[in-house]
Amino acid sequence: MQKKMIEEAKKFAKETLGEDATGHDWYHIERVHRSALHIWEQEKVGDRFIIEMAALLHDIPDEKLNESKEAGEKKLHSFLDSINLDTQTKKHILDIIFSISFKGGNGSALPSIEAAIVQDADRLDAIGAIGIARAFAFGGKKGQSIYDPELTVREQMTVEEYRKGKSSSVHHFYEKLLKLKNRLNTETAKKMAEKRHAFMEQFLTEFHNDWNGKNEIDF
Ligand code: ADP
Ligand code: NI
16 A cells, blocks of 8 residues: 555656756656665664655745645645545645745754655755756856856845846856755764765865865866
């Protein structure tokens, strides 16, 4: 029964997110699902079925991918109503999905160990080589530049700059991606993040070296 529901959730996520080009495509879901299972196996805590369902459905109500917040929530609710889930399990899955966003997870406590695992898996996909690719894909789609040296990082922005809402994809690394390694919940995810974090740092060093012409003196 649970196996069938997981298959249904996969199919639904594939149909709903398959075409997205902002880094939320089906393969993002597949990676988050796989990483969440890996963390669960290593940590040996939490309910496997809940983790799998929440991982597979976590981006369905994302505001960016829906006409409105309500439309996204409705989509998720109607899917969960269409499969044979008891009320408590449905509520748990919904609680996880609505608690794991960067904002939601920023300070406020997560509802369960299952939420902690799915959030870690989602965050791991935002860093490392894949994270780099996703940041530039997302930034390009949004119309922001790859880098703008005249912009300051958000924390140092003037109110005027902040109001304009201007940023660049390289700025996103300083504003969010480099911080994620310290915001992970499980020891397994922290270990998994090390190499990915180091790779982003190396990437940024090279990026700035190339940008400033520093790599040219070697040749
Ligand atoms: P999630 O899948 O964790 O919900 P988001 O919806 O916040 O992630 O973002 C999706 C992807 O786009 C992530 O890889 C994230 O790093 C990237 N991203 C989000 N905002 C920006 C931005 N302003 N500039 C560049 N990349 C961004
Ligand atoms: Ni996601």
